[in-house]
Amino acid sequence: MLKxxxxxxxxxFTLLDKQGRLYLPVAKDGKTDYAAWSAGSAVDLAATVTAKSPKGLFFPQIENLMEFTRTGNKLALEARPLPVEKTIAFGVRACDLASFKLLDKVFLKEPVDEYYAARRANCTLIGLACSEPEETCFCHAFGIDLAEGEADVRTYQVGDELFWEAATPKGEELTAAVSGLLTEEASGAAKVAKAKTAVREVFQKMPLAGLKLSAEKCKAPNEIFADKAWEELSKTCIGCGTCTYVCPTCHCYDVRDHDGGERVERYRCWDSCLFSDFTNMSGGNPRTGRLERFRQRYMHKLIYFPDNNEGDFACVGCGRCLQKCPVSLNIVKVARALGVTENV
Ligand code: SF4
Ligand code: SF4
Structure with missing residues (x-):
């Protein structure tokens, strides 16, 4: 195996950055997030879960779509060109890799979101197997193996060594480009196999190891919608939207205009079903209060999304909502209260 x-x-990193703009987890101001690499960046490969997910690499938080220029009573429209830059995302964990597959179901379905599609096609993904799962991790509940994500290149950290394995033609191309830095180690496969077994065993002892969502129990949408538990669950939600912003699978956005006088920029930005003006229409808002908004987020993750996507839940068990909600609400708490879990 290469290492x-x-x-x-x-x-x-220097060589990778020459093949495409390199993004990877970087520590800054006490937290780690994906950022463009530059010489001397505080790369943090020890962080199992970045504060925000890497979904912004393909679906930026704010993105200009087009501009209108006013000259007198004439209006000229200029669409923003599609992103063509080649990129490389390094150190992506199995849960976040799986989240891209879920986002694909939304953005690559007809009508295809061309901005997302271009970024996705131009990116080579380098996965990094987990070696120290956090207490909030539960990716196994969605059939994700923390020791091996689906990427173009799979990497495994064993002590001070990083083992490298191309998994797709894109990954092979990138491997060829950096091969001068990689050396072959005959005992590499055995070391990686041992590390995978060890981390899977550690995961078995984690607090959420027994958690499993029940697809069967989630097939009663009307009963779940009418469940009395929503009232108690939603009581403390302050509608801050943090859970949706950090979540790798949340994908709602708004389209707005910024009027700069002669130029108007039309942009899209992340939105949240927890915000009071979300889905506000001329006839009013169909979700009238906190309970309705809170319920929407979890009904979507547990019921509506699987209903429309071959049974896939809109969650990958990254645990970010468990870590970040200021009032300790999260999908695990909700699923348990609704009784849609098994083996807990
Ligand atoms: S719902 Fe929570 S645990 Fe699931 S993917 Fe989103 S942030 Fe992660
Ligand atoms: S992070 Fe917590 S408080 Fe904030 S909107 Fe989400 S559930 Fe509500």
């Missing part, structure tokens, strides 16, 4: 030692990571 590179930690002391040569900076050389690897």
């Amino acid at each position: 590179i030692n930690r002391e040569r990571f900076e050389e690897l």
